[in-house]
Amino acid sequence: MVISQPAEDDGRQAWLRGVAADVARLDRSSSAERAADVLRRSITDGALPPGAQLSEIELTEVLEVSRNTLREAFRLLTHEGLLVYKLHRGVFVPELDERDVVDIYRLRRVLEVDVVRGLADRVPELPASRLEPLQDDIEAAEAAALAGRWPAVGTADLRFHRHLIGLADSARLDEITGRLVAELRLLFHVIATPRELHEPYIARNRRLFELLEARNYQQAADDLHQYLLDSERGLLEAFKAR
Template identity: 45%
Template structure:
């Protein structure tokens, strides 16, 4: 990887992290001048970083207007849930052994989510939820699967911007995250996969109930 490509990757990683954390909301216009100043990069390097995120469906370029954080349609959200049900549930069912480090990572995301909820930091709860699902998939032990799901979940994070009540939505799933983790710790792989499948179906219905048409 050339220095320029490495720098573009670093900038893309930083912007992606801001999207996952909720700092950059869907519809936000990214100022080229400001982003270049923050990261100390050239125009060409920034554009390379933007192109990476456009390919990941996190940003969109609008002619004569600039680059924006992408806004998801109802169809986008439904498709992402379909992908998640297929991949996440299959990933759990493919687990052959559970490592202490993998379970600790899973537990840490649950603790982070509960701590953030107690302080009513709902963007942080959302970010912890994304990390929980990344940790779930990581239990399958596939680097390629981890990379794929990291991109899917980063794109999915954009859907949270249109929730009618983030507190009610996220509070309902904190306990269900714990139930899935407890099933895994007990070695009940199929139970965990079934809990996750129901979780994702219920989550989709709740999220799309008031989701705006685009």
């Protein structure tokens, strides 16, 4: 991650190497959007925590873009609320608060619950292949939990919910979800003990998957609504405990 403190150098260099690997796979035709996508994924994966400062010098090198292109990527992410510009200081990853928790979870309930409830009308015979990414995410979370890698459990959980919304087959919803899961990762950083946040939801994700697999969409939607209320409550308590 691009942070100025010397103690963070190892983590910063590891993140920059990851960015460079992503760049090798980029199509250079839309440089600003592609650079923004790499940075957005870095936030979603937890490599860029709240308060991290981004360095133009380092990023132009590893992203292999001009300074103007990088600044355009910064503008795109600032518009999405995933970066903030501080006068005379530079560009930073934002630090969210309780109001953001409430707003983000209001959006989650509108999006996710409606997607699940609407499956009965849109695709009553949902093919098993459409659920495979969700099953993969659950198995990744379970494996990470066994290894005690709780941030990785959080990443798998975010992917699960992204794939859940993806069942709607809506490019616009997918675009909104990309920003949403990045903001959720920023909220997760507040938790001092990530196991307490993520462990209960591994089984709840599997329960949701089983309901979807059984095509019990109404019960899945009802369970998901309560799931999101519980998750919001846990995050708000974590913010108050800071």
